[in-house]
Amino acid sequence: MEKNLHPLDRILRGIIGVSVIGFVLFNDGYLEEPVLEILLIIFGALNLISLISSWCPIYQIAGISTCKAKK
């Protein structure tokens, strides 16, 4: 599992992941919709996983890598 995320990409994913999960947990009944909450949690969790592993499965399949600076 080769790393394919640039630090900037990781930071962006981290921010998205934390804010999405934070929103789901502390939205104070704003959403009132469990399906959406579950989806958002998955979304956030995926972002956090790729932050930790600095590897994105979709990038892997698509053959993209932001690890090295683009030409």
Add this chain to the structure above:
Amino acid sequence: MPPLLELQRDKFFRFRLMIICFGVAFLVSAIYVIVSYRLATDLGIKAEQVSLHRQTMLLHAELVEADNDPQERLTELVELIYLNDHIGVQKLYIEAYGKDFDWSLTHNITPQQTSTLKNRMENKVTQHHHSAMASGTDTLDGELFLWQVVEGQDYKIITIEVAESLNVALNLVAKRLSITSIIVFWIAAWMAILLSSWMSRRVQSKNNALAKLATYDQLTGLPNRLYLIDMMQKNMPETPKSDRLTFKKSSLKKEVQGCLFVIDLDKFKEVNDAFGHSAGDELLRKVSRRLSVTLGEQYTLARIGGDEFIVWANDIEIKQATNLAKELVAVCNEPVMINQLAVNTGASIGVSHYPTHATDIESLILCADIAMYEAKQARTGWGLFNVRDTEINRQRLRLRADLSEALLEQKIHLYYQPKVMLHTGKIIGVEALARWHHPTDGVLYPGSFIDIIEQSGRVQEFGRYVVRTAIMQLAEWQRQGAFTPIAINLSPYNLLDLGLLNFTLQLLDDFNVSPDMLEIELVESSTSINIEQISYRINKFKEAGIKLAIDDFGTGMSSLSYISNLNVDLIKIDRSFIDGVDKDPKKQAIIFTAVTLAQSFDTKLLAEGIETKAQADLLMQMGCRYGQGYYYAKPMQAKQMKNILLTKAVLPIK
């Protein structure tokens, strides 16, 4: 040429795909948001209407049941249901009336609105199929109002309230649907990335295959001309403009140089003809494999068609290149096994150097091609391009282009040089020699254009032109009283012209010229090319009465037995034996032999290129009776020749 490898990368393909994915996601989201919003409002209004109906019925029931003071009871109930703190309505109008009873309540609705709504309601109630329990909606001042009529035996109640569902739905849409849209977009974005990369990868692999097909030779698996040119274009900064622009850069960089080799197999055609095409293909495969092994990764080997290969060697000097060329020749000379037979193909290689010989690819290939052609002609195996050759070549190309015009406008004239009897100086005939009056190059001699005519495929046209001109000249001189034969030089290619004999005889007949006034001079070497065919043709001319002569005797490669078969009327000893004959006993011996030969064959003997009296005297002593050369007269135009002929002058004119 468009850079072919650009084909492989469509940079906007992925971008476009992503835009399309986003567009679709946006459209789907928009449709879903609109439909869900409408659905939510419709459901809400329906529910509100049902509850309004029930409430109104309840009010009606309460009115009927109320024993005393129904008005107070009604007010109490309405306050409780509608005007409480937690689920109170924004705007409300209730009216109830019956026998001795009329009650109404207005909450946040203006009397004007009430009357408008009631008017509209009345109209609809009359159309309603169940007018006692009519209900409906109405939009006024941008708000949706619900109304309900309940009409019992004693009482009739009308309820109007503003619908809350729109606001509630809008609120829900803002919350949930917007987040749903974000999630849809998120999925769409990743889908777009996945799809686009998947598709572009497929497209790219197809493109790669196509590019491979276009740039590689199927038979040998080597790159082809297209690939080579593309690659070389990247390697050489050929245009002076870019040189100027990148001057600073290139002065820092190492200077680019390289050598281009054109390899042509010598025996490929023979192998193809002898063993068939599959054997030829096999040969090409084997040779190309061998060449690529020899060259290694460092150099690029390409097959550019037929049995021609090109090697591009980047960054090598001419000296290294010649060594490499020798090596390649040696490799090609090693026998190849074809059908269990060792075939020795051999190859000719031409080398050109970038940037000394040419700075663009086409010219570089052309230079190497010329060098290769010369190497093939000289059988030297390999040759380096020589700048001088191109100039000659260029002139040849120009002359070739001018040839049609010259033939059309009769710019090629015949000059005449007398042939004389050595003892008396009497003219026995003239030899017609072609001179091209070229508009820019001046008068050109046959040596510089005959082979161009032969190669341009107009040799037969030219031959007939010469024959016609000579016969017309003969006719003209005859009218003027000069009866002197004209000898013309014909190329062996002319003798392959099947119609030439009839053409000549027809002309002779038309102009009333006797065939023995015309003499055909055959160059000895040329007559040896296709002996069987040509001797048959030559004899046909002979049978028709036309005189035959062997030109440049002593040079060339024809055998003596062939001359004996030909039965010619005149043998012309080549000028190289006459030049310096008075000092060279060996040349004298040759001339002596020729004299003996001519006597034995009962043929006239003529010495060409006599320039001095000493030569003429010696030749006379040796038994040669006829001569031709500058000592007697140079070739001259028809008019001058005519004057000499008519005065019956004896040459040389002192």
